[in-house]
Amino acid sequence: MKNENLFHWIFGSGSSQSVELLGTGIHNEWLSFLYCYGIIGFVLYGALILNLFSYSSKTAKVCPSLASSCYMMAIFILVLSMVSTTYGGYVGLWLYGFWGFIESKKNLILEKKNNEIM
Numbered sequence: 001m002k003n004e005n006l007f008h009w010i011f012g013s014g015s016s017q018s019v020e021l022l023g024t025g026i027h028n029e030w031l032s033f034l035y036c037y038g039i040i041g042f043v044l045y046g047a048l049i050l051n052l053f054s055y056s057s058k059t060a061k062v063c064p065s066l067a068s069s070c071y072m073m074a075i076f077i078l079v080l081s082m083v084s085t086t087y088g089g090y091v092g093l094w095l096y097g098f099w100g101f102i103e104s105k106k107n108l109i110l111e112k113k114n115n116e117i118m
Contacts, residue, residue: 012038029081049078059102063109066102073098 018026018035026032033045052074060067077095084091 008038010038010040012036012041027084029084049074049081052077059106063106065109066106069098070102073102 012034013021013036015036016025018024018032021035026035029045030042034042037044053071056067056070056074059070073095080091
């Protein structure tokens with residue numbers, strides 16, 4: 001990796017290219033995004049993780065009963081991304097399903113609050 005040029009560090013080497021370098025995938029999402037998608041991909045992945053915490057914070061303000069679930073999942077994704085591939089595997093399906101459930105639950109709570117006001 002020392003011999004990689006500036007273009008590689010900015011844009012990366014392409015999806016799943018770590019397999020060619022190491023013979024296996026990188027089992028850390030952060031390093032994988034840095035190698036495969038460069039600094040641009042790494043920053044975008046970091047923005048995604050920050051967005052999860054921002055979403056959790058906004059949800060906690062609107063629906064305090066969902067706060068612990070949202071923060072727990074955001075922390076779970078952050079920790080899991082350090083030791084595994086989160087978004088490409090089966091775990092990702094469960095995580096996406098959970099966020100969808102939280103969003104629908106939040107919408108039901110907001111709808112109920114709006115109906116009580118009217």
